[in-house]
Amino acid sequence: MDRKNFLRNSLGLAGIAVAAPTLLRSEIFSEEITVNNIAKSLLTCTVTNSETEGPFPTHTPSSLVQSNIIADRTGVAFTMNIYIKNTNGNCAAYQGVLVDVWHCDKDGNYSEYGGTTMQTVNYTNYHFLRGRQTTDANGLVSFTSIFPGWYQSRATHIHVHIYKPDGTSLLVTQIAFPEGTTSAVYNVNVNGTSYGYTKGMTGYTYNASDNVFSDGTSTEMSTVTGSLSGGYTLTHTIYVAGAVLGTQEVANTKNFKVEQNYPNPFREETVFPITLNEKSTVSITLYDASGRKLLTVIDKQKLSAGKQEIKMSRNQLKSGMYVAKITIDNSKGTFNEDLKVLVN
Structure with missing residues (x-):
């Protein structure tokens, strides 16, 4: 089974009494901006789309707790800043959850797999471009990597699996990249030959034609900034239905x-x-x-x-x-x- 068919088939405090507080008038503090955003998001935030893990999920993600996931790969410098927010907690930052990421190298190959018709190059004994981090107080995890390449039938993307602290799965999803002639995807693949990106854009599958993103990319589209020489930074927020408001898993x-x-x-x-x-x-x-x-x-x-x-x-x-x-x-x-x- 090739990748395209696999993807198509995979979719389908004790007794303390506090005196009556004093009502303030119209003082506005900078911290209220954050609370304002939280309050507004109570009725608007929704869980990010769930997607397939694909044919190349990490075998033992707990062994890959690392923020630098480059290993022996080469390519354009790339940083991922991924925020996790809880739709059951006012869509506030979700601290203490596990975030696994993985993606292909500049040539479109994944580590831990290969030697088959789905991926001819054998990387079964390699563990590049895979990592796990735990979200901080801002719900943030960051990874140092290289800009992903692409392969037939898929647009440029990153796989993400989010777990509760006890290992219970919260969400499997993917991150999409902006496209167009001014995008990082275009610049890396067309102008990044000196960094080893040799495919160009001929035969590239755009988001609109990608089976995985057939339900749209509105909740999965990232923001990518930077340059070839300085490297690119991806920023993205993922919403999950986590612990019910008022409870603490950690x-x-x-x-x-x-x-x-x-x-x-x-x-x-x-x-x-x-x-x-x-x-x-x-x-x-x-x-x-x-x-x-x-x-x-x-x-x-x-x-x-x-x-x-x-x-x-x-x-x-x-x-x-x-x-x-x-x-x-x-x-x-x-x-x-x-x-x-x-x-x-």
Whole structure:
């Protein structure tokens, strides 16, 4: 079975009571811009399209924890900055998830495979252009690589597999590249002969004709900047349906667990349950759906280890949806969690 047929067939805190907070007027802070974006995305962000792993997935990705994935390959310098966001968490940055990437070399070949009609060159004992990283507090993973080549029936692309910390699969997808005569794809393949790219664009399969991208590339299209001499940088955001808002899959790593406030919706008072594995400094700030800072529930309060229940009264809040920004600072670092808060 050749690649084209394979792809076609594969689609198909304890008892702490906090005094009533003071309602602020119209102070706008730079941090509110971020919250504003989060609030707006509550109703707009969607999971990135799922795609086939293709015929060349990594055999043992846990053995390839590395950010530089070039190995012995040559080509145009290439950096990948991939952000993971959680549609079940206000589409905020998703920290602590595993991200695997892999792609072909400048000649269109994959490591860990070969010696068959699907790929004649045998690279079964090579492990180039494959890597795994864990997302940071910004949901970011970065990889140093070379610009991918292309092969028959496929546009230039990168494979991505995202897992929860326990190894449960969240999403398999692919990243598409902008095309056209001013694009990096065109420049590398037409003008990159001195870097070893010899195929040109003759016979290239464009995104619109690529079976894998037949459902469109609106959620998979990346941004690519740079030059041949300076190298290119890809930036892309992938949305996954991860942990439900208010839960923490990596609580042990972060030394805390944030749960959804209750009741939610509420009329008079609500409680934010936070379990701390060590003494921490905690702040909770409430914003409206436009990103305007309304009130501070607690501000850099030092709390002991254990389960804490932080109370917030309705005060002057009108019925509607709000975003509670929770900041926790401890020996593991500074972490932010965002909760959707509903008032009846």
